Amino acid sequence: MDDLDEKSITVAIQDLKNAVSTLSNKPIKSKDSWRETNHWIKRGSTFSVEIMHWTREKLDFSAGNVEISVDVSHQWNVYLYVYPKFPLFDLFNNCKDANSLAVGELFHGGITLFEKTYKTIKIGCDYSHYRDDMYLESAPLFDGKHFQPNRSVLCDAEQLFSWAKEREGV
Numbered sequence: 001m002d003d004l005d006e007k008s009i010t011v012a013i014q015d016l017k018n019a020v021s022t023l024s025n026k027p028i029k030s031k032d033s034w035r036e037t038n039h040w041i042k043r044g045s046t047f048s049v050e051i052m053h054w055t056r057e058k059l060d061f062s063a064g065n066v067e068i069s070v071d072v073s074h075q076w077n078v079y080l081y082v083y084p085k086f087p088l089f090d091l092f093n094n095c096k097d098a099n100s101l102a103v104g105e106l107f108h109g110g111i112t113l114f115e116k117t118y119k120t121i122k123i124g125c126d127y128s129h130y131r132d133d134m135y136l137e138s139a140p141l142f143d144g145k146h147f148q149p150n151r152s153v154l155c156d157a158e159q160l161f162s163w164a165k166e167r168e169g170v
Contacts (some may be wrong), residue, residue: 004024011027012128012140016165025094030113035054036054036055037052037054038053038054038116038140038147039051039052039053039126040157042147044164044165044168045072045085045168046082046086046087046089046168047080047081047083047086048080048081048085049079049080049081049160049161049164050081051076051077051149051153051154052060052077052079053074053075053076053140053149053150054074054075055073055074055101056073056075062064069113073137073140073141074150075126075127075128076085076126076127076139076149076153077124077125078107078124078156078157078160079113079122079123080095080122080123080160081120081122082120082121082123082163083119083120084118084119086164086168087167087168088167090106092116092121093116093124094114094116095111098111098114098123102158102163103123106128106160106163107123107124107125107156107160108125108126108153108156109125109126109127110125111123111125112124112125112126113125116149127153135150135153138150
């Protein structure tokens with residue numbers, strides 16, 4: 001391929017972006033655009049469990065021999081939020097404490113997020129570990145009316161909800 005001028009490269013890149021956008025049925029977003037997420041929340045009296053889904057898009061372009069690589073992966077997170085009236089609230093001081101209360105083993109790949117404020121403790125995990133390809137390729141399921149979370153992620157969230165519900169009644 002002969003050397004291309006800057007205008008030709010710009011046009012080729014735009015054509016490729018349009019083609020990728022058409023193939024994926026969604027617009028290519030710039031880095032500073034809003035990201036769409038899906039959330040599912042189940043609440044107890046003193047806690048809640050949230051499943052979050054979002055996509056990560058990566059587009060690589062090179063000049064000259066115009067190349068493109070598209071990498072769209074589905075990202076999944078599960079979070080446990082506990083509030084001051086949760087019986088174990090004062091025992092959650094850090095990630096180590098959460099693991100010692102046996103909640104850590106309920107998180108896929110272990111706890112990867114721990115945040116504590118005076119009103120909320122947020123403990124979470126992600127499904128982006130080595131050998132988690134099945135999750136990265138798993139979009140939310142559509143039942144004809146609503147999107148539903150990945151079944152395996154939902155099962156993990158249900159187990160976490162059950163664990164918190166049992167302790168809520170203590």
